[in-house]
Amino acid sequence: MSIEDRSLVETETARGVSSHEEAVRWLKERRIQDVECIVPDQAGVARGKMMPTEKFAAGPSITMPTSIFTQTISGDYPEEDDNFKHDPSDSDLIFDPDYSTLAVVPWASDPAAQLIHDARYRDGRPVDHAPRQVLRRIVDLYRHRGLKPVVAPEIEFYLVKPNTDPDYPLEPPIGRSGRPEIGRQSFSIAAVNEFEDVFDDIYAYGEAQGLEIDTLIHEEGAAQMEINLLHGDPIDLADQVFLFKRTIREAALRHNMYATFMAKPMSNEPGSAMHIHHSLVEIETGRNIFSTQDGTPSKEFFSFIAGQQKYLPHVMAILAPYVNSYRRLERWTTAPINVYWGYDNRTVGLRVPHSPPASRRVENRVPSSDANPYLALAASLACGYLGIEGELSPDEPIDGSARELPYGLPRGLLEAVALFEECDELVGLFGKSFVHTYRAIKQAEYETFMRVISPWEREYLLLNV
Structure with a gap:
């Protein structure tokens, strides 16, 4: 049909x-x-x-x-x-x-x-290590405080030529002009129109499922796109991301392309992120508690940021769940390498966009698009929750580039897994069943990866060592 x-x-x-x-x-x-x-x-x-x-x-x-x-x-x-x-x-x-x-x-x-x-x-x-239940558990922590989290994910992905042999690198697909993309095409309408038929199907498929797209843009990489979703309830938005990933893949296949949510699918192209915007509203009044009555940032706003600064490195195994995920976190790229924060600053891990007081929010730019949306939302919200619960205070906001500042995030999967399992506060929120299960899975995936010999090893070690 x-x-x-x-x-x-x-x-x-x-x-x-x-x-x-x-x-x-x-x-x-x-x-x-x-x-x-x-x-x-x-x-x-x-x-x-x-x-x-x-x-x-x-x-x-x-x-x-x-x-x-x-x-x-x-x-x-x-x-x-x-x-x-x-x-x-x-x-x-x-x-x-x-x-x-x-x-x-x-x-x-x-x-x-x-x-x-x-x-x-x-x-x-309930199965407490099932991802949907993990997110529900974190949302319930806020509910018990009379609060409702509101989130808005932004999902980046690449369109690529079909690739049936994993030994070969991925390549950009051919658009309607008959040519692949070259150079950077950020926010280019013409570049989006190259794949107009694919996006027509994505919109149609999404509408048929009741999935609401806010905006669609071309990102920095060759045939790299971003879909922004409307803000709403975390479980509902996680469901939407879960279904949208499936939808986008199916629409791409219909046009003889792959859609990939790998964090770093091509070595010379930018990585793909899943940015998450957060705010918190009172259940009774609907008021955004990140702003005071006079419109200034609230104590809870700063504590939420401080919690993310302190604990995001400890949930990186969730936000960057694969060996490939850490290839995205390169200095001098659009991906953050630390958890500094700033106002309308895209070089930090935590950005506060310009907005009226009622819409004040925090954008977590750390997660990669390969993350499980249920777990990524749970992890990001858990960090903010711990900041509010502990009444933590953040660093001073960064004015200018944070890209030359030191790395503040784990550089690899095993380091990230250890940080997660060793953090008592997070183990208490997520539960031992989930933490130990997730850690075991990630360690097993790492061991599988270690059995693969990469082209770099053949290139530099074969005849030189």
Whole structure:
């Protein structure tokens, strides 16, 4: 079914659906044939089951093995140690649908829908190391203080030529002019229009799923783009990023391209980030607590920044989750290398954009686009929470470039993993189950990486050592 011929099935979303009965009625009215029951794993990859609508109607819950949340990005499983243990029987978890996420799958050849699920044990307890539950746990900490976090992610990605042999470097795709991009094309409308058909599909697919794009721009790299989402609830926005990554990949494939969210896909091009804007509002009044009644920055505003300054280095294993992620953090590039802060300063890790008092916010520029959105939002919010709870004070804001200042972030994955597991305050917020599971997965992924011999090693070591 083509985008040009989209039917009712592909143009209506399930906003307002809140029960199994309503979901079944919605599916039948639109003649949906299959339902994709999905859950984000630790990498943010969609795992799950596809079932006929009739089977879904018979019972909403599905089961999958416990190991779904201990799988590495390569499909392996970490070794056990003193703190991390596998479920010896790999017993089933129960996955319950969040009906508010029901939406069509607009690229499917037959009418299909998708539905994000939450994981629980058979006794009803939520799986506390499941990424969606990790984020919910951090949001609940704010709720208990009478606060609601508001976030707005910005996701960068590259369009590249199809690459079926990983030994070959990635290349920019051919646009409608018949030529690949050369040079820097930041904010170029003409460069965006080179891939107009792809973006038409992205917008159409997003609209069909109820995903709202604020803006789309061309970033600095060759065929590097950025999509900005509207601000809102952290869990809802994490769901949107999760679905948008899938959507963008599918739209690119339709035009014989790949879309990649690797942090550093090409050695001579800038890395890709997932910047996160944060503010906090009172649940009762809706007031942005980052501003006082007279419009000046509040104590909580500065403490939130201070918490991010102190703890972001300790959550880098989440914000930069792969060996490749640290290749993005280069001096003299657009990526930050430290956690200084400043007003409208894009050279620091923490930028405060110009805004009216009601919209005062903090932009975390550290996360890379390969991060799991649920975990990245949880980590960034957790750092700010600890700053407010501890009434911390930040450094003085940086006026001018911070790129020549010392590195303030871990330089590699193993260092980042150690910093995370050794931080008692963060272990207390995230829970030992998640921290030890996540650490074991990252260590296993690093060992897999170490079995690969790079071109650099062949280039400089083969005949010289």
